[in-house]
Amino acid sequence: MTAPALDLHDSDASQVLRRVFGYDEFREGQREIIEHVVAGGDALVLMPTGGGKSLCYQIPALVRRGTGVVISPLIALMQDQVDALRALGVRADFLNSSLDYDQQRVVEATFRAGELDLLYLAPERLRLESTQKMLDGGDIALFAIDEAHCVSQWGHDFRPDYLALSALHERWPDVPRIALTATATPATHQEIATRLRLEDARHFVASFDRPNIQYRITPKNDPKRQLLELLRTEHAGDAGIVYCLSRSSVEKIAEFLMANGITALPYHAGLDAGTRAANQARFLREDGVVIVATIAFGMGIDKPDVRFVAHLDLPKSVEGYYQETGRAGRDGLPSTAWLAYGLQDVVQLRKLIDGSEGDDAHRRRQSGHLDSMLALCETVECRRVQLLAYFGQEGKPCGNCDTCLTPPESWDGTIAAQKVLSAVYRLDRERRQRFGAGHVIDILMGKKTPKVIQFDHDALTVFGVGADLSASEWRGVVRQLLARGLLAVEANHGTLALTEASASVLRREREVPMRREPERAAKTKLAKAA
Ligand code: ADP
Ligand code: ZN
DSSP: OOOOOOOOTTSOHHHHHHHTTOOSSOOTTHHHHHHHHHTTOOEEEEOOTTSOOHHHHHHHHHHSSSEEEEEOSOHHHHHHHHHHHHHTTOOEEEESTTSOHHHHHHHHHHHHTTOOSEEEEOHHHHTSHHHHHHHHTSOEEEEEEOSGGGGOTTSTTOOHHHHGGGGHHHHOTTSOEEEEESOOOHHHHHHHHHHTTOTTSEEEEOOOOOTTEEEEEEEOSSHHHHHHHHHHHHOTTOOEEEEOSSHHHHHHHHHHHHHTTOOEEEEOTTSOHHHHHHHHHHHHHSTTOEEEEOTTSOTTOOOTTOOEEEESSOOSSHHHHHHHHTTSOTTSSOEEEEEEEOHHHHHHHHHHHHTOSSOHHHHHHHHHHHHHHHHHHHOSSOHHHHHHHHTTOOOOOOSSBHHHHSOOOEEEOHHHHHHHHHHHHHHHHHOSSOOOHHHHHHHHHTOOOHHHHHTTGGGSTTTTTTTTSOHHHHHHHHHHHHHTTSEEEOTTTOOEEEOTTHHHHHTTOSOOEEEOOOOHHHHHHHHHHO
16 A cells, blocks of 8 residues: 655755655745754744645655654545655555544554654544644654644634644654644744644745736626636636635636637535535636635635636635635736726625624624735835735835736715715604615615605605716725725614714714726726736
C-alpha cells in the first residue's frame, strides 16, 4: 500500500524541493518557514490561497525524523492529497470517517512502524483518546494545522473541534506546530495564536496581493444578462466559478448559462454526493467548465487556470470575498474577480444577521463584517488598496481594478439623501404598515401604484419630488445610505428606518457625496483593458 521509502532525512530543504516535488525555487516565504520548522520552531503562517502553504509543512515532515501529522477539515480532499503525494513517492495516508475499521488498523500499524512521512487527520479524530494513544506509539515530526482560521469562533468557517487542538502543546510539548491559513485580519490572526496556544510561534505573513486578479464591483441591474455579457465578451471558453447565495439561484443560473451554450454545472450542499463529486471532477479535469455554486464549493480546490470568479450575490465578509476570489488565477495569469451587488443584497444580508441565532455580540460582529464588505463595494479608491488595508497591509493604487481603470465620479447626493430620509420619516410616523425601499422609491418618483393609492401616499409632500433621478439611480442612493449607516433596514419585512446618524443629514449638518453608477461606456473601456 505504501510507496517505496525515500531516504531524505539527511537532505536539506532545497534538495527535497527538487528531488521530490520537482521545483527549482522556493516561492516567497517558503524557505524561511521551512527552515524554522525543520529546526523545531512553532510557526503561524498567513499566505494567500495558491501561495504554496502545503510545502511549508510537507518538506519539514520529510526532512525531520518521524511522521508529519496534518490536521485538516477537508475530509473530502484527503484522498486526493494523499494520492498526489504518493504519486511523488511520499509515504502518505489519512484517517477519517470514510475508512472502515480494518482500513484504519492498517494505517495505524503503518504509522507505528514508522513507515509514514505524512498522516492526514480530521480534527474530530484527534480528540479521541484512542487516536492520541496511537500517536504516542509512534514518532511525530510535526503537527500541521491547516485552515487554522477554523478555530476562530467569529470567522465564517468555525469548527468547534478545532478548539481542542490547543491541547496538542500540552501532550506533545516538544513537537513543533505549524498553523496555516489564507484568511486572517490582524485580529483573527491574534485569535488563532491565542486559541491554539501558539503565543510563542514565529509569525510569517506573506503579501496578500494577487496582482494578476482584476477586481471589479458593479451595481446589479440585470444580473443574468450582466453575467452572460461578462462570459461572452471576456471569458469565452474559460473555466470559472459563479457564486450565488442560495441553492435555488445556483440551479437557475446554471440552467440559464446552459441554455445559452455555456458548459455550466451546479454545485451546492443540497445535491447528492455523487452529483457533487461528478460536477467537481468535470470542473477540475475538463477545459472551460463553469461551476455555479454556493460557498460550499471551493475550499481546497486546486485548479490553476480558473480565469474568473463571479459573485452574483454579496459575500458576507471581506475575508469570504478574498478567499473566494482568490481561487482565480493561481497560475499567475490575468484573471477577473467580478461582483454584482445591489440594494436587495444589503436588505437580505441585514435580515439574515438580525434573524440569526447567537447573542448580540455575535450579531454586532457579523454586522461589522458586512459593513466592511459594503465599504469595499462603495469605495471610490483603489479596490486593491482597500482590500490589502483590511488585512493590515499597504498597497499602491494598482491600475488593475475598476476604480483605477475608470475612476468613479462622485456627485453631491445631499438633497437626494434628504428626500429619501424624509419619505422614510413620514412613512414611519404612520406606523400603519411597513414599507420597503421599492415603495419609497415609487413615492419619490411620483408613481401612482395600487399600493401608493391604497395608502394615500400620493398626498404626501414628498410624493413626486424625485422625478429627476431614475429608479436605478434611486436604488443606488438608498444602497449607499444603507452602506454608510445613514439608513437602516429592519429584520422582518425589509422596512427602511432612520438611524441616529440620519438626523444630521435631515438637519443639513452634513453633506453626502455619492458614487455615480457607472455607465455603459465605462464597461467597454474595462473590457479593453482586460
Ligand atoms: P495553498 O495551500 O497556499 O493554497 P498550495 O500549497 O496548494 O497552495 O500550492 C498551490 C500550487 O502551487 C500547487 O499547485 C503547488 O504545487 C504549487 N507550488 C507550491 N510551491 C511551489 C514552488 N516553490 N514552485 C512551484 N510551484 C509551487
Ligand atoms: Zn486599483
